[in-house]
Amino acid sequence: MVREFKLPDVGEGVAEGEIVRWLVEPGDAVEEDQPVAEVETDKAVVDVPAPVDGTVREILAEEGEVVPVGEVIITFDVAGEESAAEADAQAEAEPEAEEADTEKAEVEARAADDAQATGGADAEPAETGDPETETAVEPDAETASSGRVFAPPSVRRLAREEGVDLGSVEGSGPGGRVTAGDVRAAASGGAEQAAAGGDAATTGSTDAEATTDAEATDAPTDAASQGSAPTGEASGQATRTDAADRDRTLAAPATRRVAREKGVDLNAVPATEQRDGEAFVSEDAVREYAQAQREAQEADVQALQVQDADVPAAESADDAAASTGDAAEATAVEGERERRRPYRGVRRTIGERMSQSKFTAPHVTHHDTADATRLVEIRERLKPEAEERGIRLTYMPFVMKACVAALKEHPIVNAQLDEEAEEIVEKRYYNVGVAADTEAGLMVPVVDDVDEKGLLQVASETNELVQKARERSIERAEMQGGTFTITNFGGIGGDFATPIINHPEVAILGLGAIDERPVAEDGEVVARETLPLSLSIDHRVVDGADAARFTNTLKEYLEEPSLLLLE
Incomplete structure (x- = not known):
């Protein structure tokens, strides 16, 4: 199976x-x-x-x-x-088979009556074929007036799912048959529009609206060349599908790949046929549509060149191609001067989260500098001991422990704004996120309950999570539940920045590079190891004074790390 x-x-x-x-x-x-x-x-x-x-x-x-x-x-x-799909299909086929048998019997009875009435000795009941396909017999005037609804089983099933009464839907298919598009239009309250579109389809799309739609696509339908249906019926279906603003289009994976390569929206390509009441687009149709779009763009480029004689032709073509937003066309014009990559996956999520944070929370960044001389000394002294235990000891675990100590004294920085309940929620647990630079973009693993763990355990868990993030093997749960985030841009270079808050947290700490810098001490300028700090806050929750007080406390723990032993 x-x-x-x-x-x-x-x-x-x-x-x-x-x-x-x-x-x-x-x-x-x-x-x-x-x-x-x-x-x-x-x-x-x-x-x-x-x-x-x-x-x-x-x-x-x-x-x-x-x-x-x-x-x-x-x-x-x-x-x-037996596959689940086959079992479902068999279960669905039973009621549909009953409907199909009933409809088949009625169609054959009508055909027999017609044959007897006209004396046609050669008249035979029309073949109905597969129950899922529509019968070729057209309803006569008597049938139309009898109130029967002509629709394939798949459309009847859709009507049941959408809660639509088929008797109230005016069919737009051949002979007044109800299509899936008619049911969806009725479900969304657009039954009258669907009926109007159906009139255009059944008359062979000869009115002005159908003509306008055909011209707008700049690509002919393939119904006649495919030979899948009579020309009038196929063109009617294609015109109806094109006139509607499709939100779903069936296509093979290879066709979808071609559409992506050509920068084509599948929902804008004229449908070549209908499958299960849905528009289906072939690969040839996508290529023809893309070619038509290119020809239209080339015409625009030529028009721009004529209008702007002072601009060289190559530059005009570049500008016109860029203005169309068509990735494939722009690449062809620009050559190696541009490189395009898909904006999706992790990179798209980063962009969405950054935009949400920046446009939701009013950001304010407080800058300060800590004397890291003692921090450097203690880390150098403990580093060999950590290596003997198989742990790489960086400055990050020290900063994480110092942040937790400062957060306990200033809980407003370890909070979240519940906008729906209109409440500020101060967290009494300390899950610290550490921003990691990966090939896929910025990812933030979270070390839970930092206050309950020793320095080396924090170091070990941080190293493991960051490595998993860079290997793309980290689990989603390991990047959730943070209450405060630290980002270390100093490892790459730089002193200060304006980090964007990891929403819905209310603060993020940015670390510059620990380096020797000139410091005034007892009236003299001396070289000291210093650590630049950049604290961004959500000003809806945290005031500037709160940010300054938190940073002052953080500096105390960084400048004298032995105080962390008291925590």
């Missing part, structure tokens, strides 16, 4: 994932829980395991394709097991 496997929800709130790499090929034998693919979510790359013991039958998603959760990505051959 064939078992379909849908992309699972690999993390809390994840709606889609990108297929990074397939670990198996069709024909490979797999065992249950064996990783079959690597999928990138908005946080990390995770392994997707096989659900059964069996053989890979077909891979339905390409590497690099973004797949929504719940979509089938791979199928397996499993000996002696």
Whole structure:
């Protein structure tokens, strides 16, 4: 039997994932829980395991394709097991078969009556074929007046799911047949618009509205060349699908890949056919649409060149291509002067979170500098002992422990604003996030309960989590629940910055580079190891005075780390 496997929800709130790499090929034998693919979510790359013991039958998603959760990505051959899809299909087929049989009997009866009335000796009942397909018999005037609703079983099922009374829907398909688009339009309150669109479709799309839609796409439909339906019916379906603002389009994975490469929105491409009441687009249609778009853009470029004679032709073409927003076209014009990468996955999530934080919380950054001479001395003294225990001791664990000590004295900095309840929530636990620079972008592992752990344990857990983040093996749960965040840009270089708060926290501490800097001491300028500090706060919750007091306390612990022994 064939078992379909849908992309699972690999993390809390994840709606889609990108297929990074397939670990198996069709024909490979797999065992249950064996990783079959690597999928990138908005946080990390995770392994997707096989659900059964069996053989890979077909891979339905390409590497690099973004797949929504719940979509089938791979199928397996499993000996002696009936797939869930087949069981569901059989269960659904029973009531639909009854409807189909009833409709078939009525159609045959009407055909027989017509044959008897006209004396046509050669008249025979029309073949109905597959119950899922629409019958070729057109309803006559008597049928139309009888109030019967003509719709395939798939459309009837959709009507039941949407709670739509088919008797109140005016069909736009051939012979007044109700289509899936009619049901959706009725469900959204647009039954009258669907009926108007149906009139245009059934008359062969000869009115002005249909003509305008066809011209706007700049790409002819392929219904006639495909030979899948009579010209009038196919063009009617295509025009209706194009006139509507589609939000879902069926296409093969290879077609979707071509659309991404060409920078084409599949929902804007004229549909070549209908499958299960949904618009279906072929690869050829995508290429034709992309070609039409390119030709239109080239025409725009030529127009710009004529209007702006003072600008060299090459520069005008570059500007016109960039203004269209078409990635493929801009790359072709610019050549090697530009490089485009997909804005998705972890990078897109970082952008969304940063925007949410910056536009939600009014940021204010307080800058100060700590004398880190004693911190450097103590770390150098403890470093060999830590290495003997297999732990790499950096400055970060010291700063984390010092921050927790300061947060206990200034709990407003370890808080969160509950906007819905209109309450400020001061946290009495201390989960410190450490921003890590990875190839995929900034990730923030969280070390829980830092106040309850020793220095070396904090160091060990921090090192492990940061390494997992850089290897993209970190789990989503290990980056959640933080109450305060530290980001160390000094390791790369620089003194001060304005870090963006890790929303919904209310503060983030940025660390500059520990280095020798001139310091005035007893009227003389001396070289001291100093640590620049940049504390960004959410000014809705934390005042500037609170930020200054917190930073002063933090400096005390950093300048005399032995005070941490009292905590």
